[in-house]
Amino acid sequence: MRKPSIIQTRRKHSILKIMTTSQTSPLLLPKYLQEDDLSEECKKLLSVLPKEKGWIESNLYKYQGFWIESRILQGVISCQQQFQAQDSDIILVTNPKSGTTWLKSLLFALINRKKYPIFEQNHPLLVKNPHDLVPSLEFRLYADGHDPNLSSSTSPRLLSTHLPFTSLPNFVQDSRTKLVYLCRNPRDTFISMWHFANNLRLHHKDTTTIEEMFDFFCEGVVPFGPFWNHVLDYWKQSIEKPNKVLFLMYEEIKVQPKLQLKRLAEFLKCPFSIEEENQGVVDQILRMCSFENLSNLEVNKNGKSSSIGIEYKVFFRKGEIGDWKNYFTKEMSAKLNHIIEQKLEGSGLRFLYI
């Protein structure tokens, strides 16, 4: 008989802990993690997919080579079947916890800067959360399995997804739709996920430890993971099709915000004019979308997303580079270094400023 892996053994223990310490009501889980109310098509598919215990108290299923929660799978299937890309669409793609919220705000402010002058009273970013302004295809628009009818949305449509490149709806790959990919170093991404999961778990008493979650991460069992496949596929696309895919890094935006914002504007064919630069528009956008500004807005302190059932404040924690150093043991660090070296070998991709 095959010896159980560390993950299987640990997972068995954590499942036992959950069963004995908490009989959690699924109603307490955020809406996007609840497993009831799924379409028959989705239930049928789930019954044949490989399954693992998820990071929070729902399961992860392996679909088209990546791991995903059941409710989100329903949104994925629906958007793969129904989403019609337009050449003018701009889609932001990220691994979860890579700075999606930040880039959504930068993207929205940049594209709409003529319509909504920066810091103008009632600027949408001052009263709404970025996830409501740049909606996710699978978490929001197609989440309930219906076609949201996006044909009347104003152009360009700003959308987002966590989908791996090979699972994007066909039309996205074939059209002139622009993809903006944001990558973050895996150490901080993991720590950010750990905190995010803990926030959602607060009410559920799941006792999964950081070491257990780290093993899941290293083995690729993470929403939309393996992390490496996700990043490397978009990295390769950005080299092969530089006019279609822009590859940005969280750390580079932190270190060189002006340069990276201007790069984004040029890629999207809306570069800053000399007048705008002289008027300080680039700095204003960066200031309005800064962690300090966004995280202190009323909507982000006390608001909650009705579509996924999560308080907006959980999307704002520290917003820093290198917080992993406060959590990683020497062993974790060595293990991840080894994996990074192996996975990135020959790709030309490097994680900077860690």
Ligand code: A3P
């Ligand atoms: P930390 O947990 O490391 O603080 P996502 O939006 O993909 O869920 O990623 C969340 C991460 O982005 C969190 O990282 C969060 O604090 C950080 N973040 C959110 N808004 C930010 C901003 N305006 N500037 C920099 N980082 C931000």
